Amino acid sequence: MDPRPRAAPTAVRAQLSTPDARDVMRFANVAGRASVVIDDTVVDLAEATDGRIGPDPMDIYRSWDDALQISRGLGPSSTPLDLDQLGCPVPMPRQVFAIGLNYRRHAEEAGMAVPTKPATFTKFPSSLAGPFDDVTVIGDATDWEVELVVVIGRTADRVAHDDAWSHVAGLTVGQDISDRYLQMAAGAQFSLGKSHRGFGPMGPWVVSIDEFDDPSDLSLGCSIDGEVVQDARTRDLIFDVPTLIEELSSVLTLWPGDVIFTGTPSGVGMGYSPPRALAPGNVIETWIDGIGTMRNRCV
8 A cells, every 4th residue: 555645636736726715714634733724735733823723623623713713814824725645634542422314315225214312432542544544445335424624622411402503613525434244243333333534534624614605415425436425405314413413412411622523315235126336446535515625546
C-alpha cells in the first residue's frame, strides 16, 4: 500500500471549489491542525487566535462558541487549500454513536423490522479516517454506507427535541464501512464489524449548522466506480436529528466533539441479489449537498 496521500480527482476538486461553497464556515483538519477553510484558502486557528483556540482539531469543538465567533471575523489567508492535507475533521471524539435501520427502505432491504427506538451502536474512534484515505477491504463482505454525520458543539444532557439543533456544531459526510461477516458472526453486535482501521471516513470538513437553509433535508449519495448506488434525502430518516439527540441525551451525556452517524439509506451491497461487496481497486465517492464529497480508494 502506498502510504503517501493520494490526490483528489479533478471532479472532486471542482465540486469542493464551486462558488456555492464560498463564504461557508468549513472547519477542517489540515495537516493535523485546527483550521477554517475560507474560499479556497486555509486559516490556522491557533495562529489566527494567538493560541486562544488550540492547534488540535478537537479544540474547535471543545471551544465551539469561541471558534465560531472568531471564525466569523476572519478573512481569506495567503495559504491555498491543499485537499491532500485534509484529515478526519473530528479525529478523536470521546464518543461515536451510529444508528442502524434509520431509513425505512434500508430496513426492508436488510429484512429487518423498523425499530421503535433508535438502534444504536458505536464505531470505535480508532476506526475514523480522512476524506481521501484508502479503505482496506477485509474479506469478501466489505460494504458501503453513506451517512450524514452530526457533530456536537455544546454539552447535551436531557435535551428536549425542540432544543436539539442548538447543541449541534455542524454536519459532515461519513461512510460507515462494514465487515458484514464479522458484523453478523458476532451475534449481530455491530460495533466490532464496523470498526476495522479506516472504516469510518469523514469529511471533507464540518459545515456549521447555521449555514444550511434546512439542515433536516439534505440530499446524500454514494457511487462505486462512478455507478450511483445510493441516492436519498435526510428528510426520510425515521428518527431525525433532533429525535436522536433527545433519545441519546435522555440516557447519557453528549460531549462537544462527539459524533453521530445517523444511518444509511437503501442501496448497500448486502441489499443486492446476489450481494455485492467492495474489492481492491474500487473507488467510493460519497457526497452530501451543501457539505462536499469524499473519495476513498479500496486497497
